[in-house]
Amino acid sequence: MSTFEHEQVLIRTGRRSGLPVIVAVHSSTLGRAVGGCRLRHYDDWRDGLTDALRLSAGMTAKCAAAGLDNGGGKTVVAMPGGLALTPALRRDVLHDVADTVAFLNGRYATGPDVGTTPDDMTVIGERTGHVLGRPVDQGGSGDSSVPTAAGTLAALRAVGGHLYGTPDLKGRRVAVVGVGSVGEKLARMLAAEGAVLVLGDIDPAKRALSTELGAAWEEPEQALTADVDLLVPAALGGVLTERIVPRLRCAAVAGPANNQLATPAVADLLHDHGVIWVPDYIVGAGGVAYAVTVELRRGTAEDGLARVQAIENTVTDLLTTARTTGTTLAEAASELIELRLRSAAPAPAKESRSG
Structure with a gap:
């Protein structure tokens, strides 16, 4: 890293599990930092640190763009390859996470992410109240994948309206890469809207979903380069590379997968090839927007859904700004985020002089 911009990074060896527990707080300028707990295998624990730094910065952008009064954070538990996570060890890991989060004394609240579930948040909640995404019957906001998918659908409607003059997705050809x-x-949701689907996933067992929905099935790379209107990366990041972009046959890319660009330069490459790219931190904000509204703001489920649906307006406004100013949507989104952060940042203290 050429610069270090995070407010605080805490790395502790879990006293029960013996595993590295990493919590990165990127920003609290807008309010308490929020971000999920990622539990996965890494070749080296420092790769988990890199993930925590990158993903927490992404959460700051996600919250700012969604209009939430929260900053970004992330928890990563870096498990060595081949480690079998037994139920007892999983519980120990989650309690180690809880103690690490509690140590920050409310500056950060965690939630579900890759490798964790709402039920896991209940276990974390046994030792700290700074947790989101518990099951609904336990007072939480439940499975974040539902509002995340709904927010993605809202973003796709906005893109459809921009490109084709209507947000109606009936008949639109859409490729979803990653059907976890x-x-x-x-x-x-897209099938219910009448979209014509291409699905792809590294897990061949997922092919049954394409049969059920009447969708075409392709290997992930073929799904990425399918002849469609809209491409939706919905699995892990880094899929948009300098090699893949020239082969894309879509008008726009809008998906919830984090960190879709292999390098920042790929955003310009997409623009040069005439492909609209809606940043993942815009598209994938539905889960955190719903959880924060329902759990931290004590709103109703309807309030949470309204916040999720507002993603359509956000994307529409950004598309309009990009077209008006002649910039990319990514540049318009960056400016929106920087404006929110600058507006909320405290003014620098004036130096006192004596004499």
Whole structure:
């Protein structure tokens, strides 16, 4: 890293599990930092640190763009490759996470992410109240994949309205690459809208979903380069590379997968090829927007859904700004985020002089 911009990074060895627990607080300028707890295998624990730094910065952008009064954070538990996570060890890990989060004394609240579930948040909640995303019957906001998928659908409607003059997705050709928790729900929503689907996933067992929904099935790379109107990356990041972009046959890319660009330069490459790219931190904000509204702001489920649906307006406004100013949507989004952060940042203290 050429610069270090995070407010605080805490790395502790879990006293129960013996595993590295990393919490990165990127920003609290807008309010308490929020971000999920990622539990996955890494070749080196420092790769987990890199993930925590990158993802927490992404959460700051996600919250700012969604109009939330929260900053970004992330928890990563870096498990060595091959480690079997038994139920007992999982519980120990989650309690180690809870103690690390509690140590920050409310500056940061965690939630579900890759490798964790709402039920895991209940276990974390046994030792700290700074947790989001517990099951609904336990007072939480539940499975974040549902509002994340709904927010992605809202973003796709905005893009459809911009490109084709209507947000109606009936008949639109849409490729969803990655049909895991979020991707599957989104595919079902799109099918209900009447979209013509291409699905792809590294797990061949997911092919059954394409049969159920009447969708075409392709290997992930073929799905990425399918002849469609809209491309939706919905799995892990880094799929948009300098090699793939020239082969894209879509008008726009809008998906919830984090960190879709292999390098920042790919955003300009997409623009040069005439492909609209809506940043993942805009598209994928539905889960955190819903959880924060329902759990931290004590809003109703309807309030949370309204916040999720507002993603359509956000994307529409950014598309209008980009067209008016002649910039990319990514540049318009960056300016929106910087404006929010600058407006909320405290003014620098004036130096007192004596004499």
